[in-house]
Amino acid sequence: MATERGWWVSPVVGVICWLCLVVSVSGIGANWGMQTSHPLPASVVVRMLRENGFQKVKLFDAEDGTMNALKKSGLEVMVGIPNDMLATLATSVKAAEQWVKANVSDYINGGVNIRYVAVGNEPFLETYNGSFLQSTFPALQNIQGALIKAGLSSQVKVTVPLNADVYQSSSGRPSDGDFRSDIRDLMLAIVKFLSDNAAPFTVNIYPFISLYSDPNFPVEYAFFGGSSSPVVDASATYDNMFDANHDTLIWALKKNGFGNLPVIVGEIGWPTDGDMNANIQYAQRFNQGFMTHIATGQGTPMRPGPIDAYLFSLIDEDEKSIQPGNFERHWGIFTYDGLPKYQLNLGTSNSGGLVRAKNVNYLDKKWCVLKPSVNLDDSRVAPSVSYACANADCTSLGYKTSCGDMDTRGNISYAFNSYYQKNDQDDVACGFSNLATITNKDPSTGSCRFEIMIEADSGISCTFWQIRDQGVNLLLFVLVQLFLTLL
């Protein structure tokens, strides 16, 4: 009996599984941020996105080099409007039309597959003190108006990526979800506007932040398939925070009459350094858990079906503000130079792993370290380290971070090297009152990687930077002297 049925059932199951795989993997996107001192060339990143099977990319602006590299890439693009442009776009229809022409229409004509405009980025975060409460909605309306005028409104949708703190649940149960009371009317106006224009709600969901900011947060609940005591909400049972948080939003929408509004998860991810809970193991577990979760195509209890999401983030950004925490510079699934940090199966490639960036040009294999002869009591040491850390990146030093196990000398060398590399291995940047020296021996130990910087760009601009490195300081000096003489 069983074998008799087998011939009939398995092809059907096979086709269904193949279908659900295709449907579910059609979704995954990546956030591509630009707050780096040495960005990989845009063409290298676009190739990396494609080779890893990403189908969509979310940007935080619409920088020309990036947009040109995305031409004919086949990637769906969400372009972004930075918060500091909202006020202008809110008050000037003309400015919105110009923005849409320069940053949407022209690129679409050039072959960039722009599908969304993100108006602002988490503009209602409580840390912004309400700075963007007045401007976000009018800017959204003006951009939508400009898209209609440009004849693009069916192809390009507006949205506002919002932090999950725009809604809350007093009881912790998703079914008690509603929008934050201080911005509830504004949120309802925006939601209605999105609904009227067939545009999606975009939300960023971060279980890591919950764990970071609340020492009592149950660790297992941050991950997927955890065994922690689940949240029971009537007939739904939540064993992970993502589903519960997502459904708190769905309930908030539903309660206010917009239960069917499409939802995009604009950012989701886990950092790998800069905090005791930011490490490779947790990041791998979270991101793989999320990918496996969305690959099932089941969705959440309140919103069954495929989940439309963008991982945060593609690449580490060494110039992000660390005001929220040292982890901010370590969200990438790839390092600054395009190397995979851990095994992650996105369900998009045959290899089942991440594909590294190709054609990355590194600077020379040399590092700046503390001279072994220096006495640690030397009074110049502390100010030198402070200077290096303030101007470069020491977020991998600290309790339970990737370089947290080094001795004091290792710490100091790490800081010096970071500054030296960030300054393109300029000899002057390894001065530190004569406390430092350049070595050809890699000082990396265990999990602590002493970076070598990459060439920030290729082709013409690369030549320019090389010339600058060698000549500009001298040139500036001569010009200043000349100027002073003339005075």
Ligand SMILES: *[C@@H]1O[C@H](CO)[C@@H](O)[C@H](O)[C@H]1NC(C)=O
């Ligand atoms: C287009 O976007 C870029 C990058 O965000 C911005 O600098 C520029 O001002 C925008 N163009 C217009 C006409 O608003």
Ligand SMILES: *[C@@H]1O[C@H](CO)[C@@H](O)[C@H](O)[C@H]1NC(C)=O
């Ligand atoms: C918000 O207010 C606090 C306290 O007044 C201030 O420290 C902070 O800089 C403000 N942030 C912004 C973005 O205005």
Ligand SMILES: *[C@@H]1O[C@H](CO)[C@@H](O)[C@H](O)[C@H]1NC(C)=O
């Ligand atoms: C190394 O630096 C980190 C961060 O500044 C500090 O927390 C740690 O105590 C230092 N370790 C040693 C051995 O000095």
